[in-house]
Amino acid sequence: MSEISLPLFADGVHLNQKELLACQNIARALPEKRSKARASLAGHRASLIKGRGMEFAEVRHYQPGDDVRTIDWRVTARTGKAHTKLFVEERERPVLILLDLSHSLYFGSSLLLQSVQAAHLATTLGWSAILHSDRLGALIATENEHIELKPRSRQKGILQLISAVEKVHQQQLNHITEHQAEPGHMFRACQRLRRIAKPGSLIWIVSDGSNFDETCLAPLSDLKRHCDMGAFLVTDPLRQGQLKLPKQFQLPVKEGNKELMLNRSGYDGWLKKQRHTQQAFIEMMHKLNVQTREVDAGKSLNDQIGALR
Numbered sequence: 001m002s003e004i005s006l007p008l009f010a011d012g013v014h015l016n017q018k019e020l021l022a023c024q025n026i027a028r029a030l031p032e033k034r035s036k037a038r039a040s041l042a043g044h045r046a047s048l049i050k051g052r053g054m055e056f057a058e059v060r061h062y063q064p065g066d067d068v069r070t071i072d073w074r075v076t077a078r079t080g081k082a083h084t085k086l087f088v089e090e091r092e093r094p095v096l097i098l099l100d101l102s103h104s105l106y107f108g109s110s111l112l113l114q115s116v117q118a119a120h121l122a123t124t125l126g127w128s129a130i131l132h133s134d135r136l137g138a139l140i141a142t143e144n145e146h147i148e149l150k151p152r153s154r155q156k157g158i159l160q161l162i163s164a165v166e167k168v169h170q171q172q173l174n175h176i177t178e179h180q181a182e183p184g185h186m187f188r189a190c191q192r193l194r195r196i197a198k199p200g201s202l203i204w205i206v207s208d209g210s211n212f213d214e215t216c217l218a219p220l221s222d223l224k225r226h227c228d229m230g231a232f233l234v235t236d237p238l239r240q241g242q243l244k245l246p247k248q249f250q251l252p253v254k255e256g257n258k259e260l261m262l263n264r265s266g267y268d269g270w271l272k273k274q275r276h277t278q279q280a281f282i283e284m285m286h287k288l289n290v291q292t293r294e295v296d297a298g299k300s301l302n303d304q305i306g307a308l309r
Contacts (some may be wrong), residue, residue, distance in 0.1 A: 001243040004111055007120065007300045012112045015169045020123045020162045026302055029125035030309065050084050059083045094151040094158050095129035097122050097138040097161070098189065100207035101168055106176055107208075107255055109238035110298035114208050115172070117297040118234045120133075122206045124301060125309070126161045130154060136161060139196070140168050141189035141211075143182035148196060150177055186211035190219040205290075206232045209281025217284060231285045232307075237298040239251035 009018035042155050061073050062082035075083040099122045105115040112120075122138070130134045136157030140147040147168060186207075197203060203223060223229065236251075237243050245251070251267060262270055263283045285292045293307045301308075 004299060006111065010112070010116065010120075011118060012108065014173065015119055015166045017115060017166060018045075020119065020165065021080040023301070024127045025129075026120075026124045026188070026305070026308075027240060029305055030124075030128050060086060061216065072139055078272065080291050082284065090198065091187055092153060093134045094198055094201040095125075095134045095136050095204070096151065096193065096201055096208060097125055097136075097204045098193055098203075099138055099140045099165065100186065100189075101140055101142050101165075101172055101209060102185070102211045103172060103176060104210040104255065105109065105234065106172060106207050107236055108277055108297055109236055109240070109243060111300065112297045114234045114236050114297045115169060117295060117301065118206050118208070119169055120301045121202070121232055121295055121308075123158075123165065124164060125204050125206075126158050130158045137196075138163055138164070139189060141186060141192050142172060142296055143185050144166060146189050148192070151201075152178070187213070187219070188214040190216045190223075194219040194223050197223055197227055203226045203227050204227045204232065205285075206234065207281070208234050209278050212281050212284060214284070217287065220284075220288055224290065229282075229290045231290050231292045233281060233294045234279065234290050235294055235296055237296065239271070239278075240296075241271050241275070242298070 008022045039055045062084045070085045072083045072085050133223050135151035136149035138149040251262045282292045
């Protein structure tokens with residue numbers, strides 16, 4: 001088995017700008033996808049809104065008022081009737097990333113904290129949006145605050161994301177033993193996202209699923225009516241039951257500010273709870289007709305390109 005190595009510039013626990021800038025290399029490996037625009041004010045790389053653009057769409061009969069420069073002379077000569085070309089209009093589409101950096105993600109058993117993997121993933125999605133000329137924004141959610149980043153084009157969009165993610169992640173690490181659970185903070189994040197997301201936006205949800213419950217369904221359903229949406233569930237090998245453990249053991253586990261000592265029986269119960277939480281998130285996304293992809297914090301994101309396609 002090949003040795004698993006840390007991503008470039010990463011230590012698996014902290015974040016720095018270099019490792020987030022390096023996520024651009026992963027984004028470049030992703031294929032370009034096209035989808036219909038849901039609104040006249042925004043498009044995703046290429047919409048089916050007819051206009052002057054770079055990509056040919058179709059030919060139709062010339063109509064009074066059409067630009068004579070778009071006449072297709074070959075078709076006109078062949079049919080004897082004037083025809084004009086229509087083009088797919090290139091438009092900047094707002095891409096919003098809901099990044100969950102709650103303390104439940106500050107957990108790691110193998111390579112990276114789930115929070116670090118979530119940050120790598122969100123930044124890679126951000127780089128992909130910028131590389132395809134979309135406008136990038138985000139809502140970073142923690143128990144204590146929601147950081148709103150308005151969609152911006154080109155380097156401004158990705159640099160504001162990198163700066164905010166690095167700052168929030170470090171703040172969460174600094175206060176990991178002090179935080180208290182804040183019920184409903186993800187519901188409020190979904191409500192806020194519903195208010196700021198314009199129709200036609202593409203929304204990515206990046207989370208471990210722990211902080212979503214049925215109350216989040218209503219605001220996300222409203223969003224799904226007018227926006228495209230995709231979800232990523234960030235997992236860990238220990239929370240998936242993928243690590244080989246002896247029959248008898250004493251396993252110290254720390255989740256946020258909670259410290260547990262698990263034996264075989266305790267681990268089996270703990271694992272069942274973890275799987276139930278993850279499945280509940282997947283089922284919620286299924287109700288919304290949103291595909292959920294799983295990303296493992298026990299592997300570098302570069303080794304999971306297939307999950308991002």
